[in-house]
Amino acid sequence: MSKLVISAIGPASSVQDGGRHGAQRYGLTPSGAMDRLALAAANTLVGNKPLAAAIEIGPFGAAFTARAGAVRVALSGAQRNADIAGRAVAPDTSMTLADGETLTLGFARGGSFSYLAIEGGIAGEPVFGSLAVNARAGLGSPYPRPLQAGDELQTATASGAVERRIDLPATADAPIRVVMGPQDDEFDDVQKKLFLDSEWKISATSDRMGYRLEGPVIKHLHGHNIVSDGTVDGSIQVPGNGAPIVLMPDRGTSGGYPKIATVITADLGRFAQTPAGKVFRFKAVGMAEAQNEGRKFADLLRTLPDRLRSIESFDLNIEALHDANLAGSAVSAVDAGTWQIPAADALARD
Amino acid sequence: MAATLFPPRLLPSGDSAITVEFSRNIDDAANQRVLALDAMLAHEAVAGVTETVPTYRSLLVHYDPEQIDFEILGEKLLALALLPVPPVTKTRRWRIPVVYGGEHGIDLEDVAKTLSTTPDDIVARHVAGDYRVAMIGFTPGWSYLSGLEKSLHMPRRQNPRLLTPAGTISIGGVQAGVQCLAGPSGWHLLGRTAVKTYQLHRDPTFLLEPGDRVTFSAVDAETFAEQDRAAEAGEIVAELIDA
Numbered sequence: 001m002s003k004l005v006i007s008a009i010g011p012a013s014s015v016q017d018g019g020r021h022g023a024q025r026y027g028l029t030p031s032g033a034m035d036r037l038a039l040a041a042a043n044t045l046v047g048n049k050p051l052a053a054a055i056e057i058g059p060f061g062a063a064f065t066a067r068a069g070a071v072r073v074a075l076s077g078a079q080r081n082a083d084i085a086g087r088a089v090a091p092d093t094s095m096t097l098a099d100g101e102t103l104t105l106g107f108a109r110g111g112s113f114s115y116l117a118i119e120g121g122i123a124g125e126p127v128f129g130s131l132a133v134n135a136r137a138g139l140g141s142p143y144p145r146p147l148q149a150g151d152e153l154q155t156a157t158a159s160g161a162v163e164r165r166i167d168l169p170a171t172a173d174a175p176i177r178v179v180m181g182p183q184d185d186e187f188d189d190v191q192k193k194l195f196l197d198s199e200w201k202i203s204a205t206s207d208r209m210g211y212r213l214e215g216p217v218i219k220h221l222h223g224h225n226i227v228s229d230g231t232v233d234g235s236i237q238v239p240g241n242g243a244p245i246v247l248m249p250d251r252g253t254s255g256g257y258p259k260i261a262t263v264i265t266a267d268l269g270r271f272a273q274t275p276a277g278k279v280f281r282f283k284a285v286g287m288a289e290a291q292n293e294g295r296k297f298a299d300l301l302r303t304l305p306d307r308l309r310s311i312e313s314f315d316l317n318i319e320a321l322h323d324a325n326l327a328g329s330a331v332s333a334v335d336a337g338t339w340q341i342p343a344a345d346a347l348a349r350d
Numbered sequence: 351m352a353a354t355l356f357p358p359r360l361l362p363s364g365d366s367a368i369t370v371e372f373s374r375n376i377d378d379a380a381n382q383r384v385l386a387l388d389a390m391l392a393h394e395a396v397a398g399v400t401e402t403v404p405t406y407r408s409l410l411v412h413y414d415p416e417q418i419d420f421e422i423l424g425e426k427l428l429a430l431a432l433l434p435v436p437p438v439t440k441t442r443r444w445r446i447p448v449v450y451g452g453e454h455g456i457d458l459e460d461v462a463k464t465l466s467t468t469p470d471d472i473v474a475r476h477v478a479g480d481y482r483v484a485m486i487g488f489t490p491g492w493s494y495l496s497g498l499e500k501s502l503h504m505p506r507r508q509n510p511r512l513l514t515p516a517g518t519i520s521i522g523g524v525q526a527g528v529q530c531l532a533g534p535s536g537w538h539l540l541g542r543t544a545v546k547t548y549q550l551h552r553d554p555t556f557l558l559e560p561g562d563r564v565t566f567s568a569v570d571a572e573t574f575a576e577q578d579r580a581a582e583a584g585e586i587v588a589e590l591i592d593a
Binding site for chain 1: 361362363364365366367369371373374375376388400401402403404405406407408409410412415416419420485486487488489490491492494531533548550555556560
């Protein structure tokens, strides 16, 4: 066994996985990763199950040190500067930390959460099948709270496998798609149009329970109190002050404010990654489109292993060369051997 | 009673959940239908349904759209919801001990004043009630009870408290509550119970089920302290009167 020591970490960083399902009827919310695709990509890179527990790293920097042996990890999600002992590390790749080496991460750029998966997973005691931290309910393992400097995660010793990268589809800077309802009839057409046609920003006071939105005031038709009913990830509730809150994985399982719309499953991760203060819009789609997008998203999660490329394999480097050429930057075959060198801006320090 | 049941409304909650809404109000008949549909789905597995969450007046049905789509599941739910509500044959009934007033129930005096009566009378009315767990939600084990006597109905506090103790027994609007974890609340705090409706390493982890019957009994502070130690050690403390 090796361990990964948290040498430094900011707030809003915790162990998360696919979540804790089946006990919402008792008031226990699922929790789980804010961006499941990024969680799955990081896990896939080190050969873990896609929704295995990994470290969800909030917007601030962090540092992790291997102890008692080498540790193989992979990083995906929000872009950040990353280096091991001064060697820059590319995003969406696996890497091995020798015993005593430290991976240092900068602030998140263009996103909020990154995922550091550890080969062999994180040792812990699952509750309702999950290690995910739900601080309010005192759940999560090995620590039932956000991570702090000095915490240690027990894990497998690195296998020495060939390092890999994963090619993920480009993230669209498109509107966040929603299905209207369940309580869109608590708003008149003018207010629904205002919701859909306005520019919104995520408030800095947001957290894993909910993202507060800044924009126009949305007025209710009959007041803001409804009889509490069930919520889902992505429920957009409108409280009395008219400022919508999008419920996130640590949400209450029930809520008493009208829910004007719900973010579609395929866009939840992209929404969670929207940085505070960045302007975005919503777009209403029909159920058929939402479910079709959901199926495509589930398919993407399932086929992530097909997107892996060995960093050292000659054949795959030819492909990397091809990709790089398609992207418009001609590289030599020699350069293709070091495909993982990040773009210039990723090398710049924060 | 052979009265025709009106159909519930099927409201989309995103692309993988449907809210089956029987009423817009807190309504006992609607809650019975919610719990009946929940029970039917538990017994008669519908492929693709992953989790159900009963609340006062609607059942939230989570499903996997790769296995079943909105229209087909909606039709099945509608058909089940229109079946006659089966008579409840087996209901569990719990007696939950409560220490009322003083430091344990800081709003008891005010509630009595507001309702122009004595704290003892409020306790007597609260203890006399026959309650049903209408839903559990918000935080683990927070049990919302229907059956609060009309004379105890009163609006929630203007300023919700950010922190109320674990085990708080409270009333708010037309509801009574058994709160498990410490947390925020806008309800009137009448007392505390040592009973933990949620305790992680106990079997069962969750004590109450939606549909369970609940009555309260008054205990003194000493008994509460004893029960609190026992509950901490994993004892259930609540009394199961009928199973």
